[in-house]
Amino acid sequence: MSLIYVLNGPNLNLLGKRQPHIYGRETLADVEVNCRLVALKFGHDVRFHQSNREYEIIDWIHEAREDAAGIVINPAAFTHTSVAILDALNAFDPPVIEVHISNVHKRETFRHHSFVSHRADGVIAGLGIEGYQLAIRRMASLITLPT
Ligand code: DQA
DSSP: OOEEEEEEOTTGGGTTTSOHHHHOSOOHHHHHHHHHHHHHHTTOEEEEEEOSOHHHHHHHHHHHHHHOSEEEEEOGGGGGTOHHHHHHHHTOOSOEEEEESSOGGGSOGGGSOOSGGGTOSEEEESSTTHHHHHHHHHHHHHHHSOO
16 A cells, blocks of 8 residues: 655635635545545555645655655645745655646636646646546556556
């Protein structure tokens, strides 16, 4: 059994209440249940976190260096601003998959650039919260692939 970190950035605690026409009506608790179910199907475990504070996300990425087989991350607004999160991910060797609930490329131009994409092995955007399940599924493949 391997451990997959699922990290969520600012305002995602309001998922389900915040701009439901963009992000849907399901909550972050629903996302967590879905991630756990898919991971379990592949025999893996999930450590699930959300924070509105950049340093907490960085600390979890550092922690993941010790015990994670991969990171699925929706950095939310930090996607577009945080060189610090990119640097932390660059210090993490296993696979990284970036997830966005909305299609950031269809939205404002400031959402079109992602610092995290410079490191991510894969990016999912615009598939709603299903994107997380697909990311876990892909992570499970990457974990079992011979290196
Ligand atoms: C988001 C897209 C970001 O641009 C935005 O700041 C978010 C959520 C998404 O999941 O679609 O907070 O990462």
